[in-house]
Amino acid sequence: MTTAADIMHSGAHWIPATDNLVRAAETMRDLNVGALPVADENRRMCGIVTDRDIVVKCVAEGRNPWDVTVGELTQGTPRWIDSTADVGEVLREMQEHQIRRLPVIEDKQLVGMITEADLAQHLDDDQLADWAHKIYSEGKPPRRNAGEPDLPSMGGYQPDEDDQP
Template sequence: MSCGHPHETARDVMSTGVDCIPAHETLDRAAQMMRDDDVGALPVCGPDDRVTGIITDRDIVVKCVAAGHDPARMTAGELATGLVWIPAEATVEEALARMEEHQIKRLPVMDGHRIVGMISEADLAMHLPDDQLAEFVHRVYAKS
């Protein structure tokens, strides 16, 4: 799949200003941060400020609330899933491939050990031609 501009990088298409939730914070706090930032996912950071995983609004609902756990007691670190990320200088094509391979809709963008942004479907919608966006969405939502 070829992308819009051939020299665009992950840094070019990502959203900036990503807040990281500390692993020790509770899921009710994570939900409040998601609401305040108008996002559906947050990277989870350890005590050294390194990203250790990511949590989504769906994770909170399905893996905490629906499972009978208390979001005021369960921590972001307990719920965080494995971290899939892309270097800031990677091509958009590489980012799309990573998202398709792992069937994820949000991809943290890293510069060294620091998170500098996040690529979401909305970001891709602003940068990809409609046919390429449709192909990406089909591949990410396809069941293996």
């Protein structure tokens, strides 16, 4: 039986919820990762912060990443898997919650992460295609927010020669 421990990459690092987003971004850069598990003051996992969270929920909203803590961006119930779980359980957890990064826990300690790259290395093509289909298409709302106006049409606009670079 292939387990979470078999397919994870070990050495995952967590970040305190009290750290600011600049520190989170620096840590991601230094570790060459796109997500970090977040720990509360009791060193219990309280979520995950991603590089996309920093961009979309902070920078794009005009907030100062020096002033926003990692904990302010974490929401919902943190998802994780035990290191002894079989790969089928890993896939079900990721598919059910439509997540692409899954912390791996052993004896209540963070021991690794399972990412898309890990799955690509350990799953056969059919398993990987099925997983990707469920993560990226099933139940996903359109990226444009409901009620947001349609983008303006170019209305047949054709640039003049003078408009060309």
